Amino acid sequence: MDLTLKIWRQENAKAKGKFETYKVKDISPDSSFLEMLDVLNQQLIEDNVAVPVCFDHDCREGICGMCGLYINGRPHGPDTAVTTCQLHMRKFNDGDTIVIEPWRAKPFPIIKDLVVDRSAFDKIIEAGGYVSVNTGGIPDANAIPIPKKDADISMDAAACIGCGACVASCKNASAMLFVAAKVSQFAHLPQGKVEAKDRVKNMIAKMDELGFGNCTNTGACEAECPKEISLTHIAKLNREFFAAKIL
Amino acid sequence: MSNIFSFSVGKKLIMSLMGLFLIAFLVVHLGINLTLIFCDTTDNFNIAANFMGTNIVVKVMEITLFGGFFLHIIYGLILSIQNMIARPVNYKVANNSQTSFFSKYMFHTAVIIGIFLVLHLFDFYIKAKFLHGAESVIINGEEMHDLGALVIERFQILWVDIVYIVALLGLAFHLHHGFQSAFQTIGLNHPVYTPIVKGLGLAYTILVPLGFILIPVIIYIQHS
Structure with a gap:
């Protein structure tokens, strides 16, 4: 799958953030959403175009509550009753544009990129x-x-x-x-x-x-x-x- | 420990109880209004309006009603402002999950109802009660305001009817969420009874505003 990603980038809590657009290619439909982001980060490091995108994750089994991304207007993405780590890329279509935002709430201030406190x-x-x-x-x-x-x-x-x-x-x-x-x-x-x-x-x-x-x-x-x-x-x-x- | 109304849930309790009181009031209001199209004369409407304006029990209820409106509006404003502050930066892509559609527009429909309420109170309640805007009529030996004639006169004006119908549609949308939401806020959520409450709410939302809307439509058609 080839995808266009629009991701919220914010240097730190006080910095002004903005959306950056990245393209990822040859993503397996069977990979998880976080694995897709891992691929993006590897690509960013290898190409030396930007620092990797920060996002929260821990168990990657849907039980710890650490991961949380607001994907195309929905927390944890388009699937139901799963966390972001349990969301698979087969829920998207080849060529899709995916907008990824952090949780937005005053009591959840952004620490960096997609990571909130x-x-x-x-x-x-x-x-x-x-x-x-x-x-x-x-x-x-x-x-x-x-x-x-x-x-x-x-x-x-x-x-x-x-x-x-x-x-x-x-x-x-x-x-x-x-x-x-x-x-x-x-x-x-x-x-x-x-x-x-x-x-x-x-x-x-x-x-x-x-x-x-x-x-x-x-x-x-x-x-x-x-x-x-x-x-x-x-x-x-x-x-x-x-x-x-x-x- | 601070009082119950300093808590968000306490404020919401007041909103829901006052909302339910206003819902009950609307049924009485509609019942009186319907006499205008189901009775041959406006006498029954005038007698009912006179009773509502003079009976001591109703007068006490009237204070409760205005208090109810006031608290419902004030707490609604406070809670809405807090809600806006709670998310200072909006999402690029709006949430599109399956939710109660009209609940997202409670503030907007409330503004429509609020504007209408001011117009409505001025046009009938204040004009008749304080500005001598209504003629007098004697029914069964008792002198009273001819509010029925005033209503019929007003409803012959097309733009008045349009404003009235738009406001009633706003009210319908407000009640569609408000009716069942009030029960949830009070804590009444039950696997058997909640679907019944939602069904009743839907019936109320359709029938009561429709009843109100029918009155100007029929009067306009009859007099044009």
Whole structure:
């Protein structure tokens, strides 16, 4: 496959960025999107025309949440329920022009090129996305019965890898789906219910403080989430919040 | 801990509750308006309008209604401005994922409705209540404003009808997303009931604005 790539290049956080156009040839349809970028970077080094394009990646197995590119108007590209590393070039056509942008959100400042600082998510987790661990003996796994339905919902929420595609796709750059997943995964479990009220208030307060936008129930986050986190978790987040503030 | 309205989710709760109140109000408004085309005289419309303007319970509801509009608009503005700030640099390629289409234009449709609301309130509510813009009529021995005649007079003007219909279409698009979105914001999302709410929302979105639009269309045709 021969492709034209329009890629956002930005020297550092303060520099003014712009799109640069590159051409890559003989890309295998079976290669992943990141492998295609590896080929581009190798070509840039060998031809000595530009410094390699910076992009985030780690496991390349769709589970770490590090990769994240906004490809042709969609976070993680045109495929559904996959991360950028699991996106394959067969989803594109020979001769295509592909526009590659970084996540765009005020709380996700660009570090370089396509790499953004997503530590805002860490700060939200620090605000309450955990269960306080009391020291002592290891409890029996079956000591606290958990209904299968609740365990399933909790596991669905826990599938969130914190990649930030929800923020990237949202027209308001809202982090509600991320926060909802993190609140919901604990809210359905007895261990999480102990600190549920403080958790939801603190995490929403931190999300607001960091400058994420507000949810307008548009649904782009759900449509683009590589782990298919459902909007029902946002409704759960809202219920948890009202219960914490009103009841 | 700060109060509930300092949180984004708290502001959205107010927006959704006020939105649902306004949705309920529109049904009452439409019911009264429809008497103009389903009754032979404007008496029923005038009696209903007079009742709405004088009954003490309705007067309390009127304050709630104006408060509802005010809070819905103010919080809508605050949240929209925060949303714009949250993405200072836009994408080169706009997001084209499968989403609620009209939710992307809630602010735009809100501006249309807002402009219409100012015109509408001035043309009927303020003019009749404070500027003596409506004639008096005696129905069942009681003197009241002849608002029915005022409405019929207005709806014979083509540009008034066009503005009215455009505003109602804006309202329909606003409600198409707003109806079901309000339930989601309150936290009501259920695998069985949410599809029913969405269905009801769609029916409301079509039938209520259509009902409002039919009135000027019929009056214009009858008098031209």
